[in-house]
Amino acid sequence: MQQAKAKARADESAAARHVALLRAELARRGLDGFVVPHGDEHQGEYVPPSALRLTWISGFTGSAGVAVVLAERAALFVDGRYTLQAAAEADDALFEQVHLVEQPPHQWLATALPAGARLGYDPWLHTPNGVEQLRQACAKAGAQLVPCDSNPLDAVWADRPAPPRAPVIAHHADFAGCSAERKRTDLAQSLTAEKLDAAILSAPESIAWLLNLRGGDVPFTPLPLSFAIVNRDATVDLFMDDRKLSSETRKHLGNAVRAAAPAAFGPALDALGGKSVRLDPATTPSWIADRLTKAGAQIAPGADPCALPRACKNSVELDGMRRAHRRDGAALVRFLAWLSGAAGDGKTTELSVAETLEGYRKNGEHYRGPSFPTISAAGPNAALPHYHASEHSNRPLDKGQLYLVDSGGQYLDGTTDVTRTIAVGPAGPEERRRFTLVLKGHIALARARFPQGTTGSQLDSLARQPLWTEGLDYDHGTGHGVGSYLGVHEGPQRISKLPSVQPLLPGMVLSDEPGYYKTGAYGIRIENLLAVRPWPGPGERETLEFETLTLAPIDLALVERDLLTDAEADWLNAYHARVRGDLTPLLDAGTAHWLAEATRAI
Numbered sequence: 115m116q117q118a119k120a121k122a123r124a125d126e127s128a129a130a131r132h133v134a135l136l137r138a139e140l141a142r143r144g145l146d147g148f149v150v151p152h153g154d155e156h157q158g159e160y161v162p163p164s165a166l167r168l169t170w171i172s173g174f175t176g177s178a179g180v181a182v183v184l185a186e187r188a189a190l191f192v193d194g195r196y197t198l199q200a201a202a203e204a205d206d207a208l209f210e211q212v213h214l215v216e217q218p219p220h221q222w223l224a225t226a227l228p229a230g231a232r233l234g235y236d237p238w239l240h241t242p243n244g245v246e247q248l249r250q251a252c253a254k255a256g257a258q259l260v261p262c263d264s265n266p267l268d269a270v271w272a273d274r275p276a277p278p279r280a281p282v283i284a285h286h287a288d289f290a291g292c293s294a295e296r297k298r299t300d301l302a303q304s305l306t307a308e309k310l311d312a313a314i315l316s317a318p319e320s321i322a323w324l325l326n327l328r329g330g331d332v333p334f335t336p337l338p339l340s341f342a343i344v345n346r347d348a349t350v351d352l353f354m355d356d357r358k359l360s361s362e363t364r365k366h367l368g369n370a371v372r373a374a375a376p377a378a379f380g381p382a383l384d385a386l387g388g389k390s391v392r393l394d395p396a397t398t399p400s401w402i403a404d405r406l407t408k409a410g411a412q413i414a415p416g417a418d419p420c421a422l423p424r425a426c427k428n429s430v431e432l433d434g435m436r437r438a439h440r441r442d443g444a445a446l447v448r449f450l451a452w453l454s455g456a457a458g459d460g461k462t463t464e465l466s467v468a469e470t471l472e473g474y475r476k477n478g479e480h481y482r483g484p485s486f487p488t489i490s491a492a493g494p495n496a497a498l499p500h501y502h503a504s505e506h507s508n509r510p511l512d513k514g515q516l517y518l519v520d521s522g523g524q525y526l527d528g529t530t531d532v533t534r535t536i537a538v539g540p541a542g543p544e545e546r547r548r549f550t551l552v553l554k555g556h557i558a559l560a561r562a563r564f565p566q567g568t569t570g571s572q573l574d575s576l577a578r579q580p581l582w583t584e585g586l587d588y589d590h591g592t593g594h595g596v597g598s599y600l601g602v603h604e605g606p607q608r609i610s611k612l613p614s615v616q617p618l619l620p621g622m623v624l625s626d627e628p629g630y631y632k633t634g635a636y637g638i639r640i641e642n643l644l645a646v647r648p649w650p651g652p653g654e655r656e657t658l659e660f661e662t663l664t665l666a667p668i669d670l671a672l673v674e675r676d677l678l679t680d681a682e683a684d685w686l687n688a689y690h691a692r693v694r695g696d697l698t699p700l701l702d703a704g705t706a707h708w709l710a711e712a713t714r715a716i
């Protein structure tokens with residue numbers, strides 16, 4: 115506790131120095147303010163240390179947010195997940211804290227900017243859509259929005275880490291299920307069909323998918339950071355630090371993929387003058403759009419053309435996901451069996467348990483590391499859906515509490531993400547009732563059948579209905595897309611209250627993760643991954659259903675049998691029988707015995 119406070123004070127003074135340095139640099143450039151987003155040039159969820167500008171300027175370490183530094187005042191914008199963390203990490207004497215969703219930066223700027231002010235931004239770090247919002251805000255305030263040729267924060271960030279240079283390796287066809295050549299040819303055909311000459315790819319997961327490449331430039335996701343231009347003749351121009359490419363990887367890429375240094379990207383965009391170029395204005399840096407426009411290219415705004423084919427996994431990728439989930443399930447069962455003996459002993463804490471879990475996963479075949487930071491939360495800490503245990507917040511798993519663990523692994527053949535909520539000792543009637551309501555919602559979504567064309571937002575209420583009936587709900591989405599040894603959070607599909615126009619399609623993988631959170635008391639979430647598949651039954655319409663991929667027992671100590679319908683109990687029993695059948699051959703006798711009890715029919 116003392117240590118955490120001392121560290122916070124030291125960080126505060128660092129932030130004060132950094133803000134002063136940036137203000138001096140802005141003054142030198144004739145600017146009155148600058149926008150510092152969390153995102154990097156690729157708008158990814160995880161960014162390399164060289165892109166942690168928001169942390170450098172404010173001290174805030176969360177994975178989403180924006181800072182605006184003006185001459186006299188500064189603001190830090192974070193969403194509800196990070197309100198408490200930002201208050202603890204950032205100095206409120208330097209940064210006013212503003213709610214990112216309730217008052218986004220462009221709204222705040224419209225009133226905070228003095229008339230005549232010049233607001234700078236780095237066009238690599240903002241999308242055309244984002245720049246347009248800033249432009250309108252500046253117009254309202256009578257201020258001017260100014261693109262910076264070079265980032266003024268980088269200019270004063272003396273010990274900025276070098277950009278990452280992790281080796282890039284081929285993702286084997288045994289895992290990818292489709293050659294890069296075939297993917298390039300298919301993509302070129304769709305460009306031709308849309309009368310496009312080329313498409314810009316700025317999302318590293320799209321480039322990784324298209325060229326069957328994986329890397330290690332950011333934490334938790336095997337991404338090689340790069341940009342690419344896909345041409346209608348099925349060739350690709352790939353821009354990345356060529357020290358990342360071994361001769362073996364170059365051989366894998368072949369002659370149709372021309373690798374070049376990042377400095378060659380600008381001239382390659384200039385060469386697209388007069389051509390029709392697909393670009394996603396919601397995810398691509400505005401620097402690219404500006405350069406193309408200047409070169410006389412015709413920008414055809416539209417979604418990243420790799421996003422949808424990447425989301426619809428082929429049969430090899432789905433088989434890989436199933437195998438990865440069996441290994442991951444076996445590791446999780448060994449962990450849960452251990453936890454059933456250790457929890458509540460007074461020594462087991464959120465941090466020690468998370469470390470033990472990683473130990474069980476670590477030796478699994480094809481395991482490459484966690485797919486996101488583990489959420490290991492006991493008692494009231496679990497009421498924060500995105501909680502991350504620190505030395506400062508670490509709690510023991512006490513008897514009578516609920517323990518929530520949300521974790522996942524990256525395997526060469528698949529990506530996992532699973533949440534289980536466990537009773538440590540006996541659980542109270544309210545906890546059991548609400549856990550069962552969450553379970554009913556989870557089952558309702560897992561059992562859903564729906565016609566072709568149905569979107570995730572149309573299915574979302576299935577998972578909430580049992581909670582809504584008792585005046586309860588949860589404030590996060592029900593499901594996100596998951597990549598195949600790629601990002602654990604990937605679109606374009608999702609299941610949420612937010613409107614979505616993307617129908618669910620066969621091969622898509624999504625999470626099913628309803629929850630319930632009681633502030634200051636406890637939190638519940640049950641999460642499995644599901645794959646969309648055609649329903650083989652009779653009927654008049656093409657109908658889809660889900661296959662559950664995740665294999666791990668759901669804590670029966672928290673299930674109120676009387677609240678379940680027979681159909682729901684049948685689902686739970688069949689699921690548990692499958693978990694037992696699939697995992698028992700992978701377990702030692704003692705763990706298998708524990709699993710048999712944990713998956714008994716109710």
Ligand code: ZN
Pocket residue numbers: 520521531532533641
């Ligand atoms: Zn999760």
Ligand code: ZN
Pocket residue numbers: 531594625627641
């Ligand atoms: Zn998830």
